[in-house]
Amino acid sequence: MPFPVLPPALAHALGERGYDDPTPVQAAVLEPAGAGRDLLVSAQTGSGKTVAYGLAMAGTLLGEAEALPPPGAPLALVIAPTRELALQVHRELSWLYGPAGARVAACVGGMDPRRESRMLGEGVHIVVGTPGRLRDHLERRNLDPSALRAVVLDEADEMLDLGFREDLEFILATTPAERRTLLFSATLPKGIVALAETYQRDALRLAVQAETRGHADIEYRALRILPRETELVVVNTLRQVEAPTAIVFCNTRNAVRHLQAVLTERGFSVVALSGELGQGERNAALQALRDGRARVCVATDVAARGIDLPGLGLVIHAELPNDAETLQHRSGRTGRAGRKGISALLVPASRRRRAEEMLARAGVAATWSGPPPADEIRTLDQDRLLQDPVLTEEPSEEDRATARALLERYGAEDLAAAFARLCRTRLPAPEEVTDPGFETGRPLAPRRDGPRPAFGPSVWFRLNVGRRDNADPRRLLPMLCRRGEVTREEVGAIRIFDRETKFEIRGGAAERFAHSFGRTGPADLQVEPLPGEAEAARPPRRGHSRPVERARRRG
Structure with a gap:
């Protein structure tokens, strides 16, 4: 479906950029029902929403004119959660409104506020900024909101997550009551709905399904791994795909630092993004990725918010995301603008069920396989x-x-x-890796709330921590699975005593567990098999046992 009739200047800009057909979110905001109205739009990252709201407010800014009036007090204000996203929006709106003679200003943290103030004083048409910097300019009377015809809140859910509610309310309170308010958000939690009800009038609600476009150009892969080989599998996946730019997600700052060091040692050109970096370091890292001096970015979810990397062809989840929504946000950074991308999840046996549940909730089908072998590379x-x-x-x-x-x-x-x-x-050497070969794709059995079935033959082990060390099944169970390379189904009862913990491992997995536990993780945690089952199986005194079933149900 081609674009509907647009102002000539914007139609020319789209033609120059090779835009022939609108994306679903662009088509939705251009429907006649939304003309001149406030919009509440839920659409995923990477769906083309920057151009969408640029087109949506075109009639409000241009009217019947072919060009914008001389610059003065801004006509439109776009608020974005992060500096990187705001600068990306600034670039997009600059080319889209360039033929209309627009002057677009960016007001973001980490830039010279005096330079921004001078540009605002000289007159602009569109201002794009982050909540804190925009509020600062409003309080200093550098930014005149009196002529605003349209206000856009981009990634509104992230702005609330980052604690910008008070700044948003301050900014919106200064704008004219008759303005149009366009609110775009990947999700619509209660906080966003409440914000819309307060600051929008008769808003048209549009929900653009992520599946319409968000996964069409992304190939999902789930790689079976041994936990101790996570770094080696990251190396081989980077070498197999050889994407111009790749991003590897970890869940903590420490994991980011460690993986960056490992990949650098292996010969990759790597930068890291985590919350501990200053703005200057962050800018330098992103510039290295954009100009090709670095090919791999290792990042946490928070640090990667709002970044847009050209040529990003590969996303690796070195650690599984916390939920399906985060999986989609991470993966949605690739497969944009018609380019193909790959999203690879590294899944140890102990996390198979969680990975399959997350993929199902996200509505995507992943191809399961072992890690890329060295011979193939x-x-x-x-x-x-x-x-x-x-x-x-x-x-x-x-x-x-x-x-x-x-x-x-x-x-x-x-x-x-x-x-x-x-x-x-000149190439990092591929690593020899193992396919643990655990079964995938079988139906997910519902979690049991009743009694467990008989566990069958097992071997009992003793762990050198107990109640005095704050031992808890909810923490012990995942640790045993990770270090022993076993699944939750292969761990039986866990009995916690004052100075030690006794637990059972299914007989067929006991040898693998004993072999693997001592090779991974800190040496201060030690296990040993018990000589017989009788002592361990004897019920401990009241208050000294916590059944593992309780931990499973909570997990």
Whole structure:
């Protein structure tokens, strides 16, 4: 479906950028029912919503005119949660409204406020900024809101999550009552609905399904891994895909620092994004990714909010996200603007059920497999070498002279081998990894609230922590699964005593558990098999036992 009739200046801008058909969110906001009205739009990141609200407010800003009036007090205000997103919006609206003669200003943290103040004083048409900086300009009377015809709240749910409610309410209270308010949010929790009811009038609510576009260009992969090989699988996945830019998500700052160090040591060009970085360090990291000096970004969810990386072809979840919504936010950074992308989840056996539940809630189908094997990557390297442009480009006369000199001294096969070796040394070596081969894709059994079925033959173990060490089944169970490379179904009763904990492992997994536990994690946690079941199976004194079933139900 082509775009409907648009102001000539914007139609020209879209044509220059190769926009032939609107995305679903763009088509939705351009329906006649929304003309001139406030809009409450739920749409996923990467769905083309910046251009969508740029087009939605075109009639309000331009009317019947082909160009905007001379710059003065701003006509439109766009509020975004992060500096990176605001600058991205600034770039998008600058080209979209460029043919209409627009002057677009960005007001964000980390930039010179005096320069922003001068630009506002000289006159602008559209202001894009973050809540804190915009409030600061309003309080200092640098920003005149009296002529505003449209206000846009972009990623409104993230702004509330980041604690900007008070700033938003202050900003909206200064704007004219007759303005249009366009509110865009990936989700519509109660806080967003309450904000809309307070500051919008007769808003048209539009829900654009994520499945319409959000997953169409993303290939989801779920990789079975051993927990101790997580870093090695990240290495092989980066080497297998060879995306121009890739982002690897971790759940903590410490994990980001550790993985960045590991990948740098392996020979990748890596930057990290986490909450501990200053704005200058963050800017430098993003610039390195944009100009190609770095190819891999390791980040936490919070630190990666609002960033848009060109050529991002691969997202790796080194640690599973907390929920399906976060999975979609992470993955939605690739597969944009018609480009294909890959989202790879690294799943140990102990997290299989959680990964399958999360994928089901997100409405996506992932291809399950083992991690990329080293031999496959070596074969890919050979194929890539045969297609390398350096072999197909026309050599210069100087190149031919050097080639003749080399051939006089060395044989052709020796030269080819040296060239292959040189190319190979420039690439991080693939790692030998293991496919744990656990079963996937079987129906998810409902969690049981009644008595557990008989556990069957088992081996009892003793762990050197107990009640005095604040041992708790809710923390012990995932730790045992992770370090012992077993599933929750393979762990039986957990009995906590004052100075130790006794637990049972299903007989078929006991040998694997004993072998794996000592090889992973800190050495101060130690387990040993008990000589017989009788002592461990004897019910402890009242108050010294916490059944693992309770932990499972809460988990």
